[in-house]
Amino acid sequence: MAEAPHPPIPSFVHHRSRLTEGQQHAWDRWWSERGRDVPDLLSGAEPYDPPAWFGRTAPLVLEIGSGMGESTAALAAATPEVDHVAVEVFEPGLAQLLMRIADAGLPNVALLRGDAVALLRERVPPASLAGIRIFFPDPWPKRRHHKRRLVQPEFVALAASRLAPGATLHLVTDWDHYALQMRAVCDAEPLLENTAAREPGGWTPRPPWRPVTKFEQRARTEGRAVHDLLYRRTPS
Numbered sequence: 001m002a003e004a005p006h007p008p009i010p011s012f013v014h015h016r017s018r019l020t021e022g023q024q025h026a027w028d029r030w031w032s033e034r035g036r037d038v039p040d041l042l043s044g045a046e047p048y049d050p051p052a053w054f055g056r057t058a059p060l061v062l063e064i065g066s067g068m069g070e071s072t073a074a075l076a077a078a079t080p081e082v083d084h085v086a087v088e089v090f091e092p093g094l095a096q097l098l099m100r101i102a103d104a105g106l107p108n109v110a111l112l113r114g115d116a117v118a119l120l121r122e123r124v125p126p127a128s129l130a131g132i133r134i135f136f137p138d139p140w141p142k143r144r145h146h147k148r149r150l151v152q153p154e155f156v157a158l159a160a161s162r163l164a165p166g167a168t169l170h171l172v173t174d175w176d177h178y179a180l181q182m183r184a185v186c187d188a189e190p191l192l193e194n195t196a197a198r199e200p201g202g203w204t205p206r207p208p209w210r211p212v213t214k215f216e217q218r219a220r221t222e223g224r225a226v227h228d229l230l231y232r233r234t235p236s
């Protein structure tokens, strides 16, 4: 008898972390309005319905691993015509984004708590997204942990299939080894083309509109180069 396939290895380790008082306050005030749990979307207890969440139909960008929400909030404020869905497993980060929402309003941000990979696979329709952003994904630097890295061939094929033709996959990392892996995996994906194929190394020059987060600041302090990669979904 064939063995059941192993479940995919998650790209995150879930630590329960306490919220600060401010985060808890924001959570109690805003989560029920802005947040949803991925398991509820997967089970069907809650529909995956961005037009209902935002009260409009607009280009939809999914951010995987929004961390403390600095980029999400800044980019949502800069592009009010685009709806942003931040997917994260780290509750204090989601709560911090809710605090930013409390400050800035940001009607074009929705939060999802849980695994973005399962969400993409099981709920996000093919060719439905205007963009996917993955900024500073966990680098899993030890060789024996490389299998936990998010950006692997199977994941990139899934992500590409969820992008509308012409939509973009934007990856950023400060780990050289992971940057090379990202570029090799995305170059090999037939549904993607590198928008910076003519740039040295195929890296996209750092877009001035991408906010500097803690991770980028730390990379600068520690002397690590930061690489942006911007791929476009091909028309076919």
Ligand SMILES: C[S@@+](CC[C@H](N)C(=O)[O-])C[C@H]1O[C@@H](n2cnc3c(N)ncnc32)[C@H](O)[C@@H]1O
Pocket: 011, 012, 064, 065, 066, 067, 068, 071, 087, 088, 089, 090, 093, 114, 115, 116, 117, 134, 135, 136, 137, 138, 139, 150, 213, 214, 215
């Ligand atoms: C190193 S942090 C970067 C945060 C943020 N993008 C930034 O630039 O500051 C990576 C984040 O990705 C989240 N993450 C990793 N795998 C995930 C997954 N499969 N679904 C949702 N979030 C994930 C982790 O919880 C973590 O907060």
